[in-house]
Amino acid sequence: MEKIYLDYSATTPMAKEVVKAMEPYFSEKYGNPSSLHALGKEAKDALEKARSSLAKSLNAKSVEIIFTGCGTESNNLAIKGVAFANRDKGNHIITSNIEHPAVLNPCRWLEKQGFKVTYLDVNKEGLVNPKDVEKAITKDTILVTIMHVNNEIGTIQPLAEIGKICKKKKVYFHTDAVQGFGKLPIDVKKMNIDLLSASAHKILGPKGVGLLYVNHNVKIEPIQHGGGHESGLRSGTENVAGAVGFAKAIEIAKDMKKEMEREKKLRDKLINSLLKIEGSRLNGSRTERLANNVNVSFKGVEGEALLIRLSQERLQVSTGSACSSKSLEPSHVLTAIGLTPVLAHGSLRITLGRYTTEEHINHAINVIPKVINSLRKISPF
Amino acid sequence: MEKIYLDYSATTPMAKEVVKAMEPYFSEKYGNPSSLHALGKEAKDALEKARSSLAKSLNAKSVEIIFTGCGTESNNLAIKGVAFANRDKGNHIITSNIEHPAVLNPCRWLEKQGFKVTYLDVNKEGLVNPKDVEKAITKDTILVTIMHVNNEIGTIQPLAEIGKICKKKKVYFHTDAVQGFGKLPIDVKKMNIDLLSASAHKILGPKGVGLLYVNHNVKIEPIQHGGGHESGLRSGTENVAGAVGFAKAIEIAKDMKKEMEREKKLRDKLINSLLKIEGSRLNGSRTERLANNVNVSFKGVEGEALLIRLSQERLQVSTGSACSSKSLEPSHVLTAIGLTPVLAHGSLRITLGRYTTEEHINHAINVIPKVINSLRKISPF
16 A cells, blocks of 8 residues: 655655765766766766755855755764864854754764853744843853754754854854755855755755855864865765755755745644544744745643554654654754643654645644544543 | 776776665665654664665675765765774774775874874885784774775785774774775675775775674774664665665676686786886785786876876776876875876776776777877976
8 A cells, every 4th residue: 555655854755856866976086086987077076066066055055055965964074174274263153952963973082072062942843042142152152053944843943044143253153954954945145144054865866965055264174084085175076966856855955935835834734633533733833934844742642653654554653853853852853942741752754845746735634633533532642 | 988997996887786786775665764664664674684685795784784975974974983982092093005096094193183193104015013003003003994905906905904903902993995995805803804895886885885894792882973873873865776776796706716817817918018108117915816807007198198098999998096096296106106196197996897898908908008108208397
């Protein structure tokens, strides 16, 4: 029976066009971009063409795009690379308490290396207040890192406002845009973003390739040392096919405005329906919310049991973020916006994507209340 | 005109069987292995099956295989991860002066962090003397890292002897096996190897995926922090298709003994022919040499000019290692085995692979002497 995938924020299928674009680089144009012969040059040209497309999508220069192995690596490079390179200027970093573990854990690691980190609180909707960022900046602050879109509750942070403050205070501004890239327009120059992380597999591209935009004025060190690839910032043979696939994925995303309007209608239909279930609440903002994200808590329901039952009913959804789905801790994002651990455990994340149809949403609307009812009958709560 | 690829140590084409094995994981079985639903479980199962195959090929346990984004990342994780986790025991690392930059540069970076590194000399054939390793070990030594097969001159290091010494001295032993994995049999238990780096794209697998074998007794820290994937040692969404392709590549390599005998015959035919050219010399060992490697220097010839002329004659070959092919410095490997910078610059690396035929080698034998003659006529030397 066909599965209905509603977990696009965990990962996405590769678009057929992406696979097709990558195919020539598997067994025909397979050279190492560092090789000087014709096959090497051909690979290098493909890599640079991909870099250029991705740069343009952000209003950046080609030389400002560093290919990495994943979004997590991009975040590690941005945060640790800036921290170590600017230690002479200061040792203070500002972030929020609802960041992805790929930002929080590099920050925690830097604390062990003598850096100081401020974890800003967010409001009940999961929004960072730019004024809090401004207040937290001290003479020792070298980096502000605030995510673009939260992976669990879809909250869109006020990046441009934060960017303005960072520019004024002469502090580097990094954003983990893994969830927003290819879904919301980003202009790194206008928004005063100095560093930005993105990943291909969240936007119909392949797993195993990410990027870091680094403004050419940023002082940064590599964290992976070797042959000096990617302007010396990320050594390792370049994943040419992956880069080509990533570029094709962002090309597909060009009509993001239209696509997000489509997803938003489906999302709102689903949210409105789920909120009719007794004891339900929407987590995150209703307005500052990515068009693909639904996150709802249900009293008296255990999220994992719900997820497994829904999987049996074809629906592929998530509790909290996929990256920490195996943890027994309640979601740090849901507790940060004020949920009790018990309610946080009863939450469902449903994320839509390009191949989501009205039929899929109708199926979800039909199945979820039934499953919740049956679970509540056997619930110990 | 069909190009003749003789640069297999830089990278390889993906085998058709590898592409075929990966395909289902592009747009059908595309789940995130961390997701708890059916699509996630399917991806997780594929990832673990791939891990198990790769583990078996090394006589390791599944849990001892950590997937990474490339061989360079594996080396960085092994060297820095062991160094930081064992700082309380000592701060001394031993390596050789002919390692790949992906080993040398992490070592140099660690020196800046207060570690001490001994760079062992090699003999004229590029061999590390195990007795030198033993002599260099002090009470502060925590790690010995010696490569399996040199990427430029194909020298095979006496890993088992070095492993025995490390075991006796209770020092961790890491090997960068990027060039040897899938070409020479490796038994990490018998050879007393504690950590081993390998990469898929050198053995007909995809670019963008590597592995690190870590013996379960090794004390090691992650260097990339995030969601805690790969037993907490390498965070980041797993490249499922890449892992599946890597496993298929090592399955293809099962007949390595037969294939290496085939390549050796072709290699020896080529070496014997090239050594008839006046002013030529073979770099590296004649006996302790990987079956696919030819590295010859020609007096009075500039390697880069030679490479470009040969590329016009369909031959895709290399000077030195692809990773540093754009550097103007003479190869550190060739100078370490005693070549003058000028002679080092006049060297050619020709590396064979599974799709190399006798016709390809005959073409090389026919073309190379002619090109060298014509270059020497215009040489300023």
